[in-house]
Amino acid sequence: MRIVVVGGVAAGMSAASRARRQSPDVQVTVFERGDWVSYGACGLPYVIGGEVEDFGRLVARTPGQLRDRDIDVRLRQEVTGVDATARTVTVRDRETGRTLTEPYDRLLLATGVSPVRPPWAVTSLAGVHVLRDLPDGQAIEASLEGAKQACIVGAGYIGLEMAEALSTRGLEVTLLEKGPEVAGRMLDVGLQRRVRAEVERQGVDVRCGVTVEGLTGKEGRVTGVDTDGGHVPADLVVVAVGVRPNTDLTRAAGVRLGETGAVAANDRQETSVEGVYAAGDNTESRHRVTGRAVHIPLGLTANRMGRVAGVNMAGGEARFPGIVGTAIFKTFGLGVARTGLTQAEAEHAGLDALSVDVDSTDHAGYYRGAAPIHVRLTAERGSGRLLGAQLLGHTGSVKRVDVVAALLHRGGSVGDLFELDLAYAPPFSSVWDVLLVAADRAG
Numbered sequence: 087m088r089i090v091v092v093g094g095v096a097a098g099m100s101a102a103s104r105a106r107r108q109s110p111d112v113q114v115t116v117f118e119r120g121d122w123v124s125y126g127a128c129g130l131p132y133v134i135g136g137e138v139e140d141f142g143r144l145v146a147r148t149p150g151q152l153r154d155r156d157i158d159v160r161l162r163q164e165v166t167g168v169d170a171t172a173r174t175v176t177v178r179d180r181e182t183g184r185t186l187t188e189p190y191d192r193l194l195l196a197t198g199v200s201p202v203r204p205p206w207a208v209t210s211l212a213g214v215h216v217l218r219d220l221p222d223g224q225a226i227e228a229s230l231e232g233a234k235q236a237c238i239v240g241a242g243y244i245g246l247e248m249a250e251a252l253s254t255r256g257l258e259v260t261l262l263e264k265g266p267e268v269a270g271r272m273l274d275v276g277l278q279r280r281v282r283a284e285v286e287r288q289g290v291d292v293r294c295g296v297t298v299e300g301l302t303g304k305e306g307r308v309t310g311v312d313t314d315g316g317h318v319p320a321d322l323v324v325v326a327v328g329v330r331p332n333t334d335l336t337r338a339a340g341v342r343l344g345e346t347g348a349v350a351a352n353d354r355q356e357t358s359v360e361g362v363y364a365a366g367d368n369t370e371s372r373h374r375v376t377g378r379a380v381h382i383p384l385g386l387t388a389n390r391m392g393r394v395a396g397v398n399m400a401g402g403e404a405r406f407p408g409i410v411g412t413a414i415f416k417t418f419g420l421g422v423a424r425t426g427l428t429q430a431e432a433e434h435a436g437l438d439a440l441s442v443d444v445d446s447t448d449h450a451g452y453y454r455g456a457a458p459i460h461v462r463l464t465a466e467r468g469s470g471r472l473l474g475a476q477l478l479g480h481t482g483s484v485k486r487v488d489v490v491a492a493l494l495h496r497g498g499s500v501g502d503l504f505e506l507d508l509a510y511a512p513p514f515s516s517v518w519d520v521l522l523v524a525a526d527r528a529g
């Protein structure tokens with residue numbers, strides 16, 4: 087059994103490792119077009135910000151360690167074609183330009199996503215970056231030398247994490263967002279405003295509702311960003327305006343894309359073409375709250391899909407359970423978490439939803455270090471079915487979002503949440519934890 091994996095980061099490497107453990111008889115080959123495999127892209131903003139000492143710390147396993155485990159890792163090898171009838175892939179060696187044809191019995195497409203680059207961002211000016219992979223992080227680090235003013239375009243996950251990282255490195259930061267508020271894809275409006283207020287309080291110049299018109303440069307290096315609201319001087323520009331799934335190979339293989347534009351796969355990660363599997367950021371999943379296909383490209387989802395694909399490709403039986411849209415990030419001292427649906431998303435899905443907001447402290451107010459926490463809990467009117475939660479609070483406190491995520495997986499109600507025996511002692515929570523207070527109010 088020859089298993090070929092395309093893409094060697096989260097989904098691809100999880101699949102390769104899992105297939106190897108599932109069966110000693112399979113032959114596992116991973117083709118990665120870049121220089122790096124098996125690393126945590128999620129850590130990139132923290133290396134740039136100086137929280138993590140170097141990029142090498144993000145590597146989970148080196149190619150040598152993977153080869154020791156009998157996984158044939160081939161770097162700088164780009165898969166350029168798939169013949170699903172002959173069951174072969176065409177691979178181009180990026181160093182020599184030579185191509186080879188490799189047979190497979192099972193093929194996994196774990197090709198991830200690419201950052202969106204608006205036309206103005208396609209430039210040869212130095213100092214203009216996206217942040218997707220490890221070399222992007224290294225390039226930003228190199229551009230920091232002598233840089234004083236950064237302009238980040240896009241106030242989503244990467245924009246908000248990088249606002250902190252670049253401020254920490256001493257740069258003046260301007261954050262430009264085309265939508266009416268920051269974090270627009272993650273939170274309801276009131277919470278978006280709170281995130282913006284915190285980022286502004288930290289000295290970031292946040293400008294929303296802005297259209298970028300172009301970049302300016304001098305002697306080959308960026309000098310600023312032209313917008314419909316004026317010129318923003320910058321010697322470092324980070325473009326973080328979203329991602330789109332890498333689907334070229336799927337099209338070549340005749341694999342069906344889903345309604346989200348990402349690859350459609352069943353819960354065994356099988357695509358519409360026999361013998362071809364898909365996993366990770368390039369693949370859509372089923373949202374357990376709405377039952378609909380969604381494309382929410384995140385780390386745990388990629389790893390889990392890869393694991394499921396690896397087991398199944400090697401002859402085992404595993405199923406991807408779907409997701410509930412849980413996500414978390416921090417910007418400066420503020421932790422932001424969400425799961426399920428926001429009020430706006432619930433309404434968009436045609437649900438009759440209500441939300442309650444609770445402001446409290448993350449632990450007993452009389453115990454040192456108590457910090458504000460805000461919970462917005464969303465439920466279905468009438469039935470009380472939990473639909474989602476959004477939390478803002480001091481960094482780690484918002485991880486309690488996982489309690490709601492667990493209930494969402496099981497179709498729980500606000501009554502179920504209110505009944506939970508949650509841990510309590512003054513340094514950790516109030517006796518009635520803020521989640522219980524929210525559940526009581528929503529019930």
Ligand code: FAD
Binds near residue numbers: 095128198219366368
């Ligand atoms: P990718 O990581 O994109 O890997 C795909 C690989 O396939 C790439 O290395 C690419 O070179 C290779 N490839 C593509 N096409 C070919 C081809 N034709 N031939 C050979 N190789 C090919 N998620 C979270 O849940 N939490 C976080 O805190 C978080 N932080 C993040 C921070 C940053 C800065 C970034 C960029 C992402 C973050 N994510 C986070 C998202 C997370 O990193 C991704 O969900 C995860 O990396 C997806 O893994 P993947 O294997 O599906 O795709």
Ligand code: NAD
Binds near residue numbers: 239243262268269415
């Ligand atoms: P994103 O979708 O989170 O945010 C993009 C932002 O850019 C949005 O607010 C959007 O309105 C804005 N935008 C779009 N076009 C624009 C334009 N022309 N001008 C100005 N603003 C514009 O995408 P991202 O921040 O690029 O992150 C990419 C992916 O990385 C995310 O989808 C997520 O999967 C992953 N990620 C996750 C985490 C985390 O979970 N903590 C952290 C970093 C990255």
